[in-house]
Amino acid sequence: MTTAEALDYASVFVFGLTGGLAASRAQLDPVGFLFLAVITAVGGGTARDVILDRQPVFWVGEPANILVACAAGLICFVWAPRLESRRRALDWLDAVALASAVGAGITAARWEGAGVIVTVLMGVMTGCLGGILRDVVCNEQPMVLRRGELYVTAAAAGAAAGAATMELGGGIGPASILCGLVAFGLRAGSLRFGWRLPEYRSRPPRS
Amino acid sequence: MTTAEALDYASVFVFGLTGGLAASRAQLDPVGFLFLAVITAVGGGTARDVILDRQPVFWVGEPANILVACAAGLICFVWAPRLESRRRALDWLDAVALASAVGAGITAARWEGAGVIVTVLMGVMTGCLGGILRDVVCNEQPMVLRRGELYVTAAAAGAAAGAATMELGGGIGPASILCGLVAFGLRAGSLRFGWRLPEYRSRPPRS
Amino acid sequence: MTTAEALDYASVFVFGLTGGLAASRAQLDPVGFLFLAVITAVGGGTARDVILDRQPVFWVGEPANILVACAAGLICFVWAPRLESRRRALDWLDAVALASAVGAGITAARWEGAGVIVTVLMGVMTGCLGGILRDVVCNEQPMVLRRGELYVTAAAAGAAAGAATMELGGGIGPASILCGLVAFGLRAGSLRFGWRLPEYRSRPPRS
Numbered sequence: 279m280t281t282a283e284a285l286d287y288a289s290v291f292v293f294g295l296t297g298g299l300a301a302s303r304a305q306l307d308p309v310g311f312l313f314l315a316v317i318t319a320v321g322g323g324t325a326r327d328v329i330l331d332r333q334p335v336f337w338v339g340e341p342a343n344i345l346v347a348c349a350a351g352l353i354c355f356v357w358a359p360r361l362e363s364r365r366r367a368l369d370w371l372d373a374v375a376l377a378s379a380v381g382a383g384i385t386a387a388r389w390e391g392a393g394v395i396v397t398v399l400m401g402v403m404t405g406c407l408g409g410i411l412r413d414v415v416c417n418e419q420p421m422v423l424r425r426g427e428l429y430v431t432a433a434a435a436g437a438a439a440g441a442a443t444m445e446l447g448g449g450i451g452p453a454s455i456l457c458g459l460v461a462f463g464l465r466a467g468s469l470r471f472g473w474r475l476p477e478y479r480s481r482p483p484r485s
Numbered sequence: 486m487t488t489a490e491a492l493d494y495a496s497v498f499v500f501g502l503t504g505g506l507a508a509s510r511a512q513l514d515p516v517g518f519l520f521l522a523v524i525t526a527v528g529g530g531t532a533r534d535v536i537l538d539r540q541p542v543f544w545v546g547e548p549a550n551i552l553v554a555c556a557a558g559l560i561c562f563v564w565a566p567r568l569e570s571r572r573r574a575l576d577w578l579d580a581v582a583l584a585s586a587v588g589a590g591i592t593a594a595r596w597e598g599a600g601v602i603v604t605v606l607m608g609v610m611t612g613c614l615g616g617i618l619r620d621v622v623c624n625e626q627p628m629v630l631r632r633g634e635l636y637v638t639a640a641a642a643g644a645a646a647g648a649a650t651m652e653l654g655g656g657i658g659p660a661s662i663l664c665g666l667v668a669f670g671l672r673a674g675s676l677r678f679g680w681r682l683p684e685y686r687s688r689p690p691r692s
Numbered sequence: 693m694t695t696a697e698a699l700d701y702a703s704v705f706v707f708g709l710t711g712g713l714a715a716s717r718a719q720l721d722p723v724g725f726l727f728l729a730v731i732t733a734v735g736g737g738t739a740r741d742v743i744l745d746r747q748p749v750f751w752v753g754e755p756a757n758i759l760v761a762c763a764a765g766l767i768c769f770v771w772a773p774r775l776e777s778r779r780r781a782l783d784w785l786d787a788v789a790l791a792s793a794v795g796a797g798i799t800a801a802r803w804e805g806a807g808v809i810v811t812v813l814m815g816v817m818t819g820c821l822g823g824i825l826r827d828v829v830c831n832e833q834p835m836v837l838r839r840g841e842l843y844v845t846a847a848a849a850g851a852a853a854g855a856a857t858m859e860l861g862g863g864i865g866p867a868s869i870l871c872g873l874v875a876f877g878l879r880a881g882s883l884r885f886g887w888r889l890p891e892y893r894s895r896p897p898r899s
Contacts, residue, residue, distance in 0.1 A: 305686070306630060307681065307684050308682055308683075309638040328535055328742055329749050331538075331748070337603075341603050344603075396755050399758060414621060414828060415617065420831075423830065430723050430724070434723055477721050512891050512892050512893070519848075520844055523813070542743050545806065548807055621828060622834055624833070
């Protein structure tokens, strides 16, 4: 297994954990945990593969991804309180998973010959869509709408940095690494220092 | 028309009825009834066909499915009160439709050469996704999150039984029948005897 | 650029504006504006292309669509109050965009050899799905469930008129124009004169 493959499975696992924790907040039965773990873990990559017509969809080709997501869901069913109390640690793992998933997204898009714009979108989609599906199904406030945090923004900035590197002739390897570093860096800054973008205010205060 | 085809249309019709009843709870106009009937009836199979790259999508190939779903929607517009008062009967019809749809899902996946894991997922998706879409669009509590009932669980158990049968060399026919019986049996047990899985509790009572 | 292409981009732009206004109601940061503008603008056409297996998906083939949607999102971030105060004007622009998108949807379906039923559904999906995704992600009442307005109905009637014209031997050009006129006409009647369909009432008053 290459480093990239190991990172892919690790992302699926961590996203699965966030799905399982959402299931614990909704107090579901074990099948509900599996369900949310799976859609959170593979939702983004599935949309990417369907839109780019990559056949087979990644988890149809490698069903071990589903098993990894299910394992994460069951772990949450058994140990969610212990995981919740480590929420902070999980946020950091999620930041790594996000960075890795965005990198995987732009790499996949580039393999399909996508240009800069589509590559950036595919990076964001791979990193963020699973979490959005989880939040919509659970009727929680979708991540992308949570104010005061960089999440989609971190994904977008990382994807843009990676896509620009590839466009300027850098290889896919260096581009994914740069992408991951930028996405992780911004997300980490948001978690650690509260970095954020200005929000929309309908009436800015007069100076 | 074979028995399998007749069952497929019957499932589309019954799922369409549940969509129409959701429209009646939201007090929509007739087009809203058609809309919800159609997405409930064909949503799961559409996702299955898109992910497995089965072309054409089943209702693009056989648009009569859409007409059947629309008929169910219109029937609800006219007779929803009478149907609501037979809610219990409809739950039993829905159990049959679920069992039939899960069987159709695993059969389709097997035809595409899917392995056990993907086959199970496709069975669950075909049986449950339409209802989840209906609930998300209507802003009702999604079925999969409703506690104290076996629904996704019944679908998953049936799909697993069918997939295992096929893996062990059983034909597609016997496998679908076993799948349907298991899914219907669990759903029926949940409706009739209140069978359920243990739910997640953050603090189990000390003994 | 042909008239049809110009109309397509104009629809993407106007749908993007409605996405951006939803972001302003949720008081998001700029990336949230881009996100909602993009899914509103391209969601419907994406589902159409994926279901009909049209490759590449329209915005993968012409990424300028994404830039147009992003521009609409940023304009909302800067000028949303001014746009909100012109809400009425925007509703009229949206009616034009709807009519144009439904026409584009039935044209695309016809090119793929779809029959009447699938053509109508693709028209409705292209016109309405982006807005439904926007509303679901923002947790607003989905458009299709808003009572007392013709929206999906206008799309469906226009699509049906266009599909019937094509079925009766009319060319794609005249059919799209008729489709657009019917859709716009009904939506305009709803905006200007309050046209609506009867809603479902569980207990009609006795006469």
